[in-house]
Amino acid sequence: MSRGHDGSDAGAGADASAPDAFEEDVLALMPALRRYSRSLARSDSDGDDLLQDCVEKVLTRRRQWRGVNLRAWAFTIMTNLYRNHHRHRARHPEVDYEEGLSLVAEEQGADPLQRRRLERALDRLSPENRAVLMLVVIEGYRYQDVAEMMVIPIGTVMSRLSRARRQLAEAMKDDNVVALRRPK
Numbered sequence: 001m002s003r004g005h006d007g008s009d010a011g012a013g014a015d016a017s018a019p020d021a022f023e024e025d026v027l028a029l030m031p032a033l034r035r036y037s038r039s040l041a042r043s044d045s046d047g048d049d050l051l052q053d054c055v056e057k058v059l060t061r062r063r064q065w066r067g068v069n070l071r072a073w074a075f076t077i078m079t080n081l082y083r084n085h086h087r088h089r090a091r092h093p094e095v096d097y098e099e100g101l102s103l104v105a106e107e108q109g110a111d112p113l114q115r116r117r118l119e120r121a122l123d124r125l126s127p128e129n130r131a132v133l134m135l136v137v138i139e140g141y142r143y144q145d146v147a148e149m150m151v152i153p154i155g156t157v158m159s160r161l162s163r164a165r166r167q168l169a170e171a172m173k174d175d176n177v178v179a180l181r182r183p184k
Contacts, residue, residue, distance in 0.1 A: 025070050026058055032139055033074060039134040040082045042123060050085070054078040075139070076149040079131065121171035129164035136161055 038047030135141045147154040
């Protein structure tokens with residue numbers, strides 16, 4: 001029998017295998033959570049692992065959700081999972097065979113050199129600055145939402161975003177490539 005958002009029974013005659021509204025809402029968040037996880041982890045496979053851990057935690061802790069903003073709650077869980085994993089890796093370093101892979105949404109017909117430059121520039125950002133940049137610029141969260149998700153003051157969000165944008169612009173400028181044409 002499925003359960004509603006509040007944990008009560010929802011429809012005694014409903015198909016037991018049919019997802020309930022909570023699960024459907026989590027499913028709808030998957031693309032945004034995937035983008036964010038891969039940007040934090042800097043690799044597709046580590047990002048997918050982070051995504052899986054996040055979704056598992058969201059589903060197992062659904063009773064802790066207060067029913068206000070599922071998206072912000074899920075992003076907060078992912079941010080905390082990443083921080084905990086990052087702390088663990090700092091204490092117990094391991095070889096990363098997929099180093100250098102990161103997530104940048106691929107555009108149709110995008111210049112592959114430009115994409116690589118952007119990936120390198122994003123990789124140079126600190127994890128904290130990159131997380132704020134992704135949440136504000138890509139996911140469209142307000143500064144206050146990001147501050148609550150990352151448990152930091154709003155001023156820190158603004159300074160990290162400013163620093164990330166400045167570093168990104170500098171890196172892209174420094175890597176500027178001038179295309180030369182062959183004279184006719």
